[in-house]
Amino acid sequence: MAKHNRLHRTSRTIKIIILLLILWLIAVMIYQTHKPLPPFVSYESQEYSTNEVNFWTDLTYPSGDGSTAQHEGQILNRMFGIIDEAKQFIVIDLFLFNDYKHKGQRFPQVSAQMTERLIAKKKAHPDMPIFFITDEVNTNYNSSPNHLLENMKRAGIQVVQTDVDPLRDSTPSYSAVWRTFFQWFGQQGTGWIPNLMASDGPDVTARSYLKLLNVKANHRKLVASEQTALISTGNVHDASAYHSNVALEVKGPIIGDILQTEQAVLDFSGGGQLPAYRPQAEASAQPGKDNYRIQYLTEGKVYTSVLDAIGQTKQGDSIHMGMFYLADRRVLNSLLEASARGVNIQLLLDPNQNAFGQEKIGIPNRPVAKELSDKSGGKIQIRWYNTTHEQYHTKLIYIAKGQGDHIILGGSTNLTPRNLDDLNLENELRVAAPADSKLTRQIAAYFDTLWNNRGAEYSLDLEAYEDNSTFWKDILYRLQDMLGFTTF
Known part of the structure; x- marks a missing residue:
């Protein structure tokens, strides 16, 4: 009889623990999908007038006989032009930025080219603030350092890896479990699982794969200076080098709003302070122009x-x-x-x-x-x-x-x-x-x-x-x- 009562109490305790865990996970799901967003996330600027908006394209398409692909690219060259022309600061935010690929693949080394360009700019202008903001996918969710980003850091460029945890969860049923049990262990360590995103890339820790399954990202694509800002659909990423993309480029006081939204990312990612935007001469549209x-x-x-x-x-x-x-x-x-x-x-x-x-x-x-x-x-x-x-x-x-x-x-x-x-x-x-x-x-x-x-x-x-x-x-x-x- 006593043994039966102990088993009954144990069973009841287990059921209570399971019920409390389920209630906890439900509470985490509700909170993490409805919590307040960080300041200046989900942002809408005022409407500005300007005389100039530039349109850039990258196109890949089959040749006439279909045997090869033709590629016409403008966007990367324009990004390089913005870097070269900058006099006060450079702020870049790119989702994908790495040279990882699958075995046997060959792509233009666009990420290394941008790295070299930025490092050369920093050497020529050591006092110029240069910020490079990116997503943790480029370190395989902290499994391994990205040598391009490390080279930038050594050159004095401020590299910021976005902390996406303060953002709302897009896969709440999984993320509630991850937040409760796994996030506390971090992702760093020696990778041992093959890299499914790029077989020639570094191996990945199990904890990094667990974080990847949250499927959250800083997906922005931006290159900005005190003179201009380019908003692109494309990444600077070797395996994406042939993708077809477009970009829009604008000047004027809207750059201040753009910097404010990037500062928001730095504020919840521990990334420091961006330079202030000082309005340039061209601030508003003039009659008779394309307003x-x-x-x-x-x-x-x-x-x-x-x-x-x-x-x-x-x-x-x-x-x-x-x-x-x-x-x-x-x-x-x-x-x-x-x-x-x-x-x-x-x-x-x-x-x-x-x-x-x-x-x-x-x-x-x-x-x-x-x-x-x-x-x-x-x-x-x-x-x-x-x-x-x-x-x-x-x-x-x-x-x-x-x-x-x-x-x-x-x-x-x-x-x-x-x-x-x-x-x-x-x-x-x-x-x-x-x-x-x-x-x-x-x-x-x-x-x-x-x-x-x-x-x-x-x-x-x-x-x-x-x-x-x-x-x-x-x-x-x-x-x-x-x-x-x-x-x-």
């Missing part, structure tokens, strides 16, 4: 701006979108509603076939493309960028209005919940541009060239990636989207 209205957006404010821009379209307007990942449910519904209103919509999407030379299965874009085409009765037009072994990594929205300024949104932000919903760190430029402005003509020509294959086979029909497994891909995509266990 652009610009705003700088980060994180969830990008979401609001995208939904507002699509939601305000009317019959006769058109939406042109070049996108690496398209998956957010509210954005998809907004596109369907716009199509039903008579808005002409053209989506140029990456087929999600390649990831740094490795095969992918087309999620999320292929099931999303089928859904949008089916639900709109084919009114939403969709084409695939004709990738070779690279990605169409662009994130660009162009809304041509029947009346008023056209709207342009470009930057780091994929149209997915992780990128839009105050989870990753993201950055975006919104431009309201006159219909006959230089920028509007450039971007209209960009989409026209790729959509209509002017000069090369840049894009393919929607049917080019139809297959018999679409049903199962759709189920997998919806499960991933619902549970949050995605890389998109």
Whole structure:
């Protein structure tokens, strides 16, 4: 009898402990998905006027006979130009910055080139503040030092690895367990597990893989000086060197807002103090010029701006979108509603076939493309960028209005919940541009060239990636989207 009572009490104790643990994990999930964001995260600047917004592109596409790939790149050279022209300071924030690759792969050594450029600049101007902000993916989540970043540190460049823990959790069911049991042990140590991101990269500790599974990132792409700021869709990353990307460059007092959002990252990452922005002579638009209205957006404010821009379209307007990942449910519904209103919509999407030379299965874009085409009765037009072994990594929205300024949104932000919903760190430029402005003509020509294959086979029909497994891909995509266990 006494033994039975002891077993009963032990069983009851275990049940209470399990119940308390479940309640604790639920509480962690709720708090970590709703906690206040750090100051100046999810930021929307005031609207500024300017005479100049520059548009830069990188394009990779098959040659005429299809045997080789052609690459036309402008963005990296412009980044180098900003570094060379800087006189007071340089602030760079890049998600991917490393030379890791899979065995047998060869890529341009773009990360080493930028490292050498920055070190040379620091040597020539030792008193100039240079800040390089990046994500911990580049140290394999602290498993191993990144030799490029270490070289910068030795040269006196302030290298800041973003601490993403203060951000909200995008995979709460997993992150609650990680925060409760594993985060306390850190990630440093000698790696012993093969590097799945790049087989030629350093081995990774188990604790680093456990942190990676939180799938949180500083996903921004920015190069700024006291003179100008370039907001890009592309990383300076060897295995990404051939990706197709775009960038927008702006000058003027908006740089002060950009620095404020970067200072926010430094404040919760222990990264020091950025230099103050001192306004340059060119501060406002002049009559008779291309008067652009610009705003700088980060994180969830990008979401609001995208939904507002699509939601305000009317019959006769058109939406042109070049996108690496398209998956957010509210954005998809907004596109369907716009199509039903008579808005002409053209989506140029990456087929999600390649990831740094490795095969992918087309999620999320292929099931999303089928859904949008089916639900709109084919009114939403969709084409695939004709990738070779690279990605169409662009994130660009162009809304041509029947009346008023056209709207342009470009930057780091994929149209997915992780990128839009105050989870990753993201950055975006919104431009309201006159219909006959230089920028509007450039971007209209960009989409026209790729959509209509002017000069090369840049894009393919929607049917080019139809297959018999679409049903199962759709189920997998919806499960991933619902549970949050995605890389998109």
